[in-house]
Amino acid sequence: MKDFPSCFGENGVQVSHQASSSSSSSEANITSSKIAQNLVTCVYQCRMRDLSCFIITLTWTKNLMGQNLSVVIDDSDNQCLCKLDIKPWLFAKRRGYRNLEVASKLIDVYWDLSYAKFGSSSPEPLEAYYFAIAINQEIVLLLGDMEKEVHKKIDVTSKVPNVVFVSKRAHISGKKAYSTRAQFCGNGQIHDILIECDTLGTNDSYLLIRIDGAPVMQVKCLRWKFRGNYTILVDGLPVEVYWDVHSWLFEKLMGNAVFLFKTCLSAEKLCANDDSYPSWSSKDRQSQALGFSLVLCAWKNE
Incomplete structure (x- = not known):
């Protein structure tokens, strides 16, 4: 988890390449540009x-x-x-x-x-x-x-067409709720993903993730658990969820939170589990072997 912010932070999902500056005003301008x-x-x-x-x-x-x-x-x-x-x-x-x-x-x-x-x-x-x-x-x-x-x-x-959806990266904005859609399996169902995050409460801050309206993951006391990972099931597939809300909680400038959803079955495991998942097509297995990933860069609207 130590490398998660550096791998999926600012450079992971870039809106536009701009010259870096040490001044807070320049950083604020970049942040405003991305949120807009x-x-x-x-x-x-x-x-x-x-x-x-x-x-x-x-x-x-x-x-x-x-x-x-x-x-x-x-x-x-x-x-x-x-x-x-x-x-x-x-x-x-x-x-x-x-x-x-x-x-x-x-x-x-x-x-x-x-x-x-x-x-x-x-x-x-x-x-x-x-x-x-x-x-x-x-x-x-x-x-x-x-x-x-x-x-x-x-x-x-x-x-x-013979096509596999490999990855999706998105900048999204909101106050407490952030939504997007994803298809974790080659020709599987398209799911609605909703992330609810309240970072204002000192003891009651929480993170809740819903898929198609059903809660699949909840994290309480975010000030102690501002980074982490958890495995959920989507369409019977294990999906690893990583989150990093450190910027929202501890940085003076309002930065972005980063969420990563990634299928975590390897091609070898898929072959071994063919009997357990007989309904999977070869394209489904190909999709999972590639490893679908969804990266969300969430910005707060105050």
Whole structure:
């Protein structure tokens, strides 16, 4: 646990790279900038039928200027193939299509965010949208609940992409409650995660985590337990939860708390437990072997 803050603190989920300064005013400006900007980064591993592998990173951002979606596609050697910025707050770009040819690969990007519904603070759409990427006329990533509309627009050779949700990193803000969504298993259920944290009480400070409304973890007396870890079960899978709320409790400048959710079954254990979990597909096991992680950087609104 000693290394947890350094691994998942400021540099772990960075909104923007800014020059460091020892002055408190500069630190305050950086903090204000981060709180003003909500950011969610999702990483997917996509595999084509010819076994070519790609890492697709989507960064959803919301700030005072509006919303933005940044797309980065890397190959299996971590070489960037292309980058693309989409600003759906501009009326002309809420629905669109981009065609790119990179390294002898034809990349098609489609999106429709015209009627997308968002959470109260998250820049990531919840429903009524689609986002799709096809490489050489094969769909490698398909997000949203408008799948039929995608297939009407895209003439492709594949219908179901082979994709694994690897990780999600998010900046979220609130007063005592912080919410997000996560999918801990390859094609498993999408869960609502709610973190309730009260750090004002000297003896009664607490941390409570709910998944789909049900409490799964509670920590009392946070001033003595401001860092720690605990294992919960989600979809029958063990998920390790780490928390660090030291900044909220002891620093003069209001910093951020960090929460990490990580599946903790290795590929070997999954193979050994195949008989115990017969309903798991090969993609589920692949997802867990990669190790899904969710990092939340929580900022307080005073």
